[in-house]
Amino acid sequence: MSINLEHISKSYGKVEAVKNISFKVNPGELFGLIGPDGAGKTTLFRILTTLLIADEGKANVTGFDVVKDYKNIRKSVGYMPGKFSLYQDLTVEENLTFFATIFGTTIEENYELIKEIYVQIEPFKKRRAGKLSGGMKQKLALCCALIHKPKVLFLDEPTTGVDPVSRKEFWEMLKRLQQKGITILVSTPYMDEAALCDRIALIQDGEILEIDTPANIVKHFPKTIYNIGSKDMYELLQKLKEFEHTYSMYPFGEFVHYTDKRDNFNPTELRQYLEKNGLQNITIEKTKATIEDTFMELAK
Amino acid sequence: MMQNNNVIHVKELTKKFGDFTAVDAITFDVKKGEIFGFLGANGAGKTTAIKMLIGISNPTSGEADVAGFNVFTNTEDVKKNIGYMSQKFALYDDLSVKENITFFGGIYGLSRKRIKEKSNALIEELGLEKIANHLVGSLPLGWKQKIAFSVALLHDPKIVFLDEPTGGVDPITRRQFWEMIYKASHEGTTIFVTTHYMDEAEYCDRVSIMVNGKIEALDTPKRLKEQFNAKSMNDVFLKLARG
Amino acid sequence: MKRFIGFIKKEFYHIFRDKRSLFILFGMPIAQILLFGFAITNEINNVDIAILDHSKDVTTKEIIHKISASNYFSIHQFLEKESDIESVFKKGKVKAVLNFEKDFSKNLIKENHSTIQVITDATDPNTANTISNYVNAILQSYLKEQNKNSTMAYQIRPQTRMVYNPELKSVYMFVPGVMTIILMLVSAMMTSISITREKELGTMEILLVSPLKPFQVIIGKVFPYIFLSIINAIVIIVLSIFIFKMPVQGSLFLLGIESVIFIITSLALGILISTISATQQTAMMISLMGLMLPVILLSGFIFPVSSMPVPLQVISNVIPAKWFIIIVKGIMLKGVGLQFLWKETLILLGMTVFFIGLSIKKYKIRLE
Numbered sequence: 001m002s003i004n005l006e007h008i009s010k011s012y013g014k015v016e017a018v019k020n021i022s023f024k025v026n027p028g029e030l031f032g033l034i035g036p037d038g039a040g041k042t043t044l045f046r047i048l049t050t051l052l053i054a055d056e057g058k059a060n061v062t063g064f065d066v067v068k069d070y071k072n073i074r075k076s077v078g079y080m081p082g083k084f085s086l087y088q089d090l091t092v093e094e095n096l097t098f099f100a101t102i103f104g105t106t107i108e109e110n111y112e113l114i115k116e117i118y119v120q121i122e123p124f125k126k127r128r129a130g131k132l133s134g135g136m137k138q139k140l141a142l143c144c145a146l147i148h149k150p151k152v153l154f155l156d157e158p159t160t161g162v163d164p165v166s167r168k169e170f171w172e173m174l175k176r177l178q179q180k181g182i183t184i185l186v187s188t189p190y191m192d193e194a195a196l197c198d199r200i201a202l203i204q205d206g207e208i209l210e211i212d213t214p215a216n217i218v219k220h221f222p223k224t225i226y227n228i229g230s231k232d233m234y235e236l237l238q239k240l241k242e243f244e245h246t247y248s249m250y251p252f253g254e255f256v257h258y259t260d261k262r263d264n265f266n267p268t269e270l271r272q273y274l275e276k277n278g279l280q281n282i283t284i285e286k287t288k289a290t291i292e293d294t295f296m297e298l299a300k
Numbered sequence: 301m302m303q304n305n306n307v308i309h310v311k312e313l314t315k316k317f318g319d320f321t322a323v324d325a326i327t328f329d330v331k332k333g334e335i336f337g338f339l340g341a342n343g344a345g346k347t348t349a350i351k352m353l354i355g356i357s358n359p360t361s362g363e364a365d366v367a368g369f370n371v372f373t374n375t376e377d378v379k380k381n382i383g384y385m386s387q388k389f390a391l392y393d394d395l396s397v398k399e400n401i402t403f404f405g406g407i408y409g410l411s412r413k414r415i416k417e418k419s420n421a422l423i424e425e426l427g428l429e430k431i432a433n434h435l436v437g438s439l440p441l442g443w444k445q446k447i448a449f450s451v452a453l454l455h456d457p458k459i460v461f462l463d464e465p466t467g468g469v470d471p472i473t474r475r476q477f478w479e480m481i482y483k484a485s486h487e488g489t490t491i492f493v494t495t496h497y498m499d500e501a502e503y504c505d506r507v508s509i510m511v512n513g514k515i516e517a518l519d520t521p522k523r524l525k526e527q528f529n530a531k532s533m534n535d536v537f538l539k540l541a542r543g
Numbered sequence: 544m545k546r547f548i549g550f551i552k553k554e555f556y557h558i559f560r561d562k563r564s565l566f567i568l569f570g571m572p573i574a575q576i577l578l579f580g581f582a583i584t585n586e587i588n589n590v591d592i593a594i595l596d597h598s599k600d601v602t603t604k605e606i607i608h609k610i611s612a613s614n615y616f617s618i619h620q621f622l623e624k625e626s627d628i629e630s631v632f633k634k635g636k637v638k639a640v641l642n643f644e645k646d647f648s649k650n651l652i653k654e655n656h657s658t659i660q661v662i663t664d665a666t667d668p669n670t671a672n673t674i675s676n677y678v679n680a681i682l683q684s685y686l687k688e689q690n691k692n693s694t695m696a697y698q699i700r701p702q703t704r705m706v707y708n709p710e711l712k713s714v715y716m717f718v719p720g721v722m723t724i725i726l727m728l729v730s731a732m733m734t735s736i737s738i739t740r741e742k743e744l745g746t747m748e749i750l751l752v753s754p755l756k757p758f759q760v761i762i763g764k765v766f767p768y769i770f771l772s773i774i775n776a777i778v779i780i781v782l783s784i785f786i787f788k789m790p791v792q793g794s795l796f797l798l799g800i801e802s803v804i805f806i807i808t809s810l811a812l813g814i815l816i817s818t819i820s821a822t823q824q825t826a827m828m829i830s831l832m833g834l835m836l837p838v839i840l841l842s843g844f845i846f847p848v849s850s851m852p853v854p855l856q857v858i859s860n861v862i863p864a865k866w867f868i869i870i871v872k873g874i875m876l877k878g879v880g881l882q883f884l885w886k887e888t889l890i891l892l893g894m895t896v897f898f899i900g901l902s903i904k905k906y907k908i909r910l911e
Contacts, residue, residue, distance in 0.1 A: 036470030037441045049752045051910045070908075071754070079752045085745035089560045090553065101549025102755050134342030144749075161387075161467060163341035164498055164534055165541045189468045190497070192534075204470065233503065234482040250475050253502035253532065254521060292471050299472060 001060065002027045002152055002183040003048060008057035010043050017043040019206040020057070025185055025199075030178045032197030033187035034295070040206040041187040042082055045156045048185070049079045062151050075103075078150030080141050082157045088130030092121055092140055095129050096147060103148030113180065114143045117173055135166030142173065146182075153177065155186040159193065171196050191292035202295050209298040214291055221289035221297065223247065226267065227255040229283040230274065239277045243270070250296060255283075257293060305332040307458055307490045308353065313362035315348050322348040324513035325362060330506075332458075335481060335491045337501050337521075340510030341541045346494055347463070349510070353492070354461055355379050367458040380408070383452035386463035390448030393437030397428055400436055401451060408455035422450045442473030449480055453489065460484065462493040466500065478503055498534035507533070509540050516540050546755060550763035557737065558767060564733060572725045572775050576782045579717040590674060591619040592639045593631050598647035606659075609685055610641070615677050632664055639663040639674045718783045719871035720844030722776060723864045726802065727838055729772050730809030731816065732830035734765050738817035739826040748910065757908050765810045772806040773799075792878025798871065801884075804891055805867040809834075811898035812863075818905040838864040866891045 003025035010018045018040040025031040033041050046052040048061055050070035058065070064072045086095050096118075100107050111118070121139050124132065129140060138158060145153060155174075159167040171193060178184055186197070194200045195214045202209040202217070210217055228249075230236040236256060240249045247259040258270075267284040274282050308330035315323040323345045330336045340346045351357035353366055355375040364371045367381035391400045398419060405415035423432050426446060436444055445465055452460050462481075466474045478500065485491050485505075493504065501507050501521060508518040517524055517540055521533055530536045558564055592610075596603050611618045619637050622628060628640050642660035644650070650657035661678050663671035738761075741747040750760055780798070783789040791798070812834065820826040838844065841855060842864040848856055859865050866887045873879045873887075881888065 036473075037468035039470075046748075046910060049748075051748060051751055053909065074752050075754045077752065079749060081745050081748045083745035085749050087553070087557070087746060088744070090556055094553070094556060098549060098553045099749075099753075102546050102750070102753050104546055104754065161342075161464070161496065163344075163496055163541065164537050165341050167496075168538060189470075191471060192499075234486045237479060237482065250472075251478055251503060253499045296472050299470065 001025070002029070002062060003031075003185060004060040005044075005048075006058045008044070008047060008054045008059055010040075010047060010052065010054050010056075017206050018047075018054075021203075021206075021208055022057075023201055023208065023211055025183060027183055028178065028181055030174060030184045030186070030196075030198045032194050032200040033185065033203055034189075034191060034194045034200050034291070035187070035203035036189050038205075039203045041203060042156055043206075045079075045081075045154055045185075045187065049077060049154055050074060076151045078145035078148065078153045080145045080153075080155045080158055082160065084137050084141060086129045086137070086141055086144060089128060091126050091128055092132070093125040095140060096143055099144040100147045105148050107147065110147055110149045113149055113177075114146050116176060117146075118143050134162050135169070138162055138166060138170055139173075142170075146177070150182065152183045152185065155184065157187050157189065159188055159190065167193070191290070191295060194291040200291070202291075202298060204295075204299045209295065217291055217294050218289050221294050223259040223297075224265070225287050225289050225293060226258045226260075226265075226270075227252070227283070227285045227287040228258045228270070228274075229255045229281070230279045231281045232279065235277075236274070236279055239274055239279060243273060245270075248297070248300075250293075252290075252292075255287075257287070306330065307332050307367055308336075308492065309363075309365040310353070311363050313349070313352060313364050314360050315345075315352060315357065316360045321513050323352070323359075326510070326513075326515045328508055328515060328518055330459075330490055330492060332490055333485055333488045334506060335485050335493065335504045337504030337507035338492060338494045338510070339501055339507060339537065340494075344510040344541075345513040346510055350461055350463060350492075350494070354382060354384050380455075381458045383455070383457035383460040384463075385445075385448045385452040385460070385465055387465060387467045388463075391436045391444060391451065394435060396433045396435055397423070397439075397447060398432050400447070401454065404451045405454050410455060418454055422447075422454075426450060440473075442469045442477070445469055446473070446477055446480065449477065453484060457489065459490040459492060462491065464494055464496060466495065466497065474500075498532065498537055501533040501537070509537060511541055547759055547763060550755070550759070551766050554737070554764060554767040558771070564736075567733065568729060568771055568775070569778075571728070572721075572779050573782065575721050575725060576718070576779055577786075579721050588614060589617045590615060590639065591637045592616050592641060592674075593620040593622050593628075593637045594618055594641050594643075595622040595625070595628060596643045597645040598643050598649075600646075600648040602648040602651060602657075603643045606643075606682065606685055607641075610678070610681055613677075613681060615681075628662060632662075635664075637664070638671070639678070641678065717844075718779065718787075718789060719868050719875060720842070722779045722802075722871060723805070723842065723844065723868050724835065724838055725775055725779065726772050726806055726867075727809045727812075727834055727864060728830070729775055730765075730768055730806050731813035731834050732827060733771075734768050734810055734813030735816035735820065735826040735830055736823050737768075738764050738814065739820050739823045742817075743822055751909065757906055758903065761814060761903075761906060765814065768810060768813075769803070769806055772809075773803065776802045776806075789875070791875050793874035793880060797881060798874045801867070801870050801874070801888065801891070804888070804895055805863065808863045808891065808895040808898055811895065811902045814902035815898060815905060818902065818907065837862050841865065842868050844868060863891060863894045866894075 001024050006022050008018055008021045009016070021044065033044065035041055043052065047054050048059060048066060050066050050073050053067055060066065061073045062076050066073060090098065096107055117139050121136055124136065129137065132140065142158070159170055162170070174184055174186065197214060199211065199213050200217065201211045228236065228240070233251065237249070237251065240246055240256060240258060245261050247261045249256050249258045271282055271284055306329040311327050312325045313323060314321065314325050326349060338346055348357065352359050353364060353371060355371050355378045359372060366378045369377040369381070371378050392403070395403065401419040401422060402415055405418060410418065423429060428447070431439065436447070449462070449465065466477055469477065481491050481493070495501060504521065506518065506520055507524060508515050510516070519527065524536050525531070525533065528536045528539050530539060558568070594607055596607065607618070610616050620631060622631060622640065631637055631640065640662045642662060644658045647657045659682065661675045663674050741750065780791065784791065816826055816829050820829055841859040842862050843859070848859050848865065851859065870884050870887050870891070873884050
């Protein structure tokens, strides 16, 4: 096991940040912790990177205990905290050199690993890190976390606040790193990114809702979801809310994801109800559940 | 100055920092009650543009009217007629929910009676009775953002600017937040919103996408998808911003 | 070792790229020394005084001549009677009046002492005090000359002790204090700020999750400031020697060693502050309130410790700066060596060891 958590709990004063969490991450796996802010993701990361001690439970990273063998873990993992944590007043090159030096290596020695990412920021290597755009900072931070060739990479919300283009690129980079044999634990509040992981843990309020492959998680969704569209979104939401058979209804892009309380749901009935209430251009179609649907169903 | 029912009118608005043109002659109008999505990659110039529209940064050239007032010459009138909420700062963590409402009502010059009415209505609507005297810092992020949005609406502004209001918020609360946006829009308030969630872009009436300081696309989500032959706004965004 | 050097290199980048900290580092010592040297000075120059001489004999003539010959005073007026004193003060023309008693020479020879009344305008107490000190000094030196030629020593008890600063240059008194403050500030405040900055930025997390040992991080953070503090100490000493012509009586080498000990104490304090503050702002506030004020108020820099209420005197003993000021004054002004300062040095060393121990113990290898 690359990462192994057993019944980990951690409180700050009265607030229980993480409640009895257990999971395993296999070597070479890209494992996602999916959940909103305040779900306990960062606390888990800090416990695993030996920055915090759990109140209860045990955890191993690359076979080392996070409390007793913290020194060995610190040598063999790469960590990218949620906040952009590089020296803004150092240039791209200086940051990278610095992190290489403190890990007792050089840029040249591990250049192969970071090459693909580094070439994208190399044109700006004399620029101070503080002056980089969001996506560039992200890439630099990843390079710095990789420079000592870690066995396990911890990425705490690497794509938060980053635009979709940079996010997509970032995930492509992670996939390539995974192919090089690095185990990756990544957290994100963006549900659409979950599909890019091998396995995911859905987490909310310090508890794990479910752990599985993205495909399985979606498969487990208990109901049939219908995409309902109309010209007036606000009215549609109001009317669906008032509809007596509504089980759940959430806006999803241009549609509303609707599930019915009954098993023998008849779309025509709903259409008639909506038309009667003055809605126009109504479309009702079956659709597949997404991870976000599952998350909301589990978190309810 | 304000013909028809445009509440935001922007023409050739430009902002330069030295040699660097952060916002490059953008032109657009936003109609009353519209939900206007203002998208763009990091560093595309969104934040700079918003700062000009809410009157905290002076344009280098071009014109912009917000709520019927010129942002350059009538900044104070603009500020009275808009609400603003950002992901970075929304409410004071060390004040209670009620204190925050009172404070923000106060700075917009609402009478004490009116603040009380509004505050009670808001607390009831959001179901905050139990936590009205809790410090905002102790609440979950989703709650904070919902309260912050209501507070931004406190003085009945014509337009509300929302800068990534739902970043990091859980999916259920995010949708509740959007329902609040729909409601406000339904009641005639114009919503000007930025987001990194592309599914949220689909909730907007119209969407503009900024690339390198310019607005490269502006239309309804549906027509944008047709125009770029894309399945979702995410694809539209990727096609535009990559190119 | 390579890691360590890499770390220190990074620290220097930070320092040299931050204009503010550079200013504090190098602008402040110079500004402070000049400020204390020129502006906040106790020296007086050409102060207008009046003289009421009831004797008008040889001795008074000589004394008056000596006073007017000094640059400190210029005689504005000679008064005729006691009642003139009040009126001349009221007009605000003079800061002091010297009142020689009747038969001044006679008394001095016959009874071995005579009286001169120094009346000063105490609306400016500081100047008033200084004036009387200066007059006293001039009288002393006059008596010294007289006593050389006479077998009988005239006895006039000096009211102020100025033996170690015969020229009455107040800047000499300030230099040790200013040096102490600056070393304290640079060492403690700058290190605590630079450590908390890493916490605030989140880079401390990465440093902790690296194979760097905690003490390497700490030493790496403080090392540049040891170096810079020593440079600062040198700048201060050079400034005081060349601009204020201050003599350094004792061993420069000893002064250097003592300064290094004090710098290390301050650095340990800085580390300690950084362990209890989460932000740069708090670190700065604690440094200013917790270190600067006691140094200024209780170390004997401005207010003599001996004139403080007893409880404050007791408290002043735990302030490292107090001992360092004694040491610096001893070396610079009195020219004494370790044989006289071993006690203070030992106390300072003890404090250094204590604070280093405490800060290492307090330093966390994890986040809270």
